[in-house]
Amino acid sequence: MSSDYFSHLTEEEKNILKHKGTESPFSGEYNDFYKSGIFVCRACNSPLYQSKSKFDSGCGWPSFDDEIPGAIERFRDTSLGRVRTEICCVNCGGHLGHVFVGEKFTDKNVRHCVNSLSIRFVDHQKLQQIIFGGENLWFFQKKFKELDGVYLCKVNKVKKTIFDHIEFINKTNVNFLKFYFNSKKTTLETILNIFLKIYASTNFLKKNTNRLLILCNDKKQKLTIENLMLQKNKILKNPIFSNILLYEDNV
Ligand SMILES: [Zn+2]
Incomplete structure (x- = not known):
């Protein structure tokens, strides 16, 4: 204590x-x-x-x-x-x-x-939940834990059914990075920028397995992420194919 x-x-x-x-x-x-x-x-x-x-x-x-x-x-x-x-x-x-x-x-x-x-x-407007699904997210866990206003940041194994309709190259390696954040301290845009910067610099893109899943807990958050991804992909050499879904249950 x-x-x-x-x-x-x-x-x-x-x-x-x-x-x-x-x-x-x-x-x-x-x-x-x-x-x-x-x-x-x-x-x-x-x-x-x-x-x-x-x-x-x-x-x-x-x-x-x-x-x-x-x-x-x-x-x-x-x-x-x-x-x-x-x-x-x-x-x-x-x-x-x-x-x-x-x-x-x-x-x-x-x-x-x-x-x-x-x-x-x-x-809910002040404290949002976000879930990233992808391969090898352990490194991201460490990074996000350091941010102000980020809570309960953890990589979890997930119910595989969520990935059924998503084309990951290797579904066995996919896991979830889930956390809550206070958007007054760390904005959604900051989180997405950090995530994409690291994601784009990993070897996964070179192997052409650049598929990313983002689970949102409300429609407003989903729309914001979709717009940010559009802007990001305009400047990335290899666009990231993301699946942005609404998912309200705990995973
Ligand atoms: Zn406490």
Whole structure:
């Protein structure tokens, strides 16, 4: 747990995120709150939950039945004379609350019981998700992680069905680079410029396997990327054949 992440917090927030306190039930600003967006860690801004996972359990704290993959860490908690599972932010270690399984509130049968003071709501316009599909994206992961306002940047293996109608030379080597970014800190154009600059300089183009997949989480983002790709391809010696698709589910 790095103390830097907590230095900007109020005493109330610190009491929960750093010292594992609990806010009073029905007191938090997100207990009865259902706008569309993403909930990030109040200490480090890392995305934790999507609003579509939020539900009303009636318990008095914000409840979620799923987390953003890779965002939450679980710990055995034996305080208060019972065994519970504590949940913390993976990035900064900040305490969020506890997770309960088997209560049958939703189909997923999971309830993340989270303190409002541990999280902050960000609407979708400010925090976007983007997914690049291609070959050998590990190097890009390292580059994008260094950018300001980029969160949960990770290369994943993917469901191969997504590539069924896309002509990659070697589908077995294809993977996804997925991350969230705050467009006020790093713009979509900057991200695309960095990506294409590295992509165009790799050996893949020389082998004529320059096919790229970009999965967008909204129509506006898709349109912006299509326009940027058009402009880029006008100046590239070997145009990049990209498939830009709308894809809203987690992959
Ligand atoms: Zn955090």
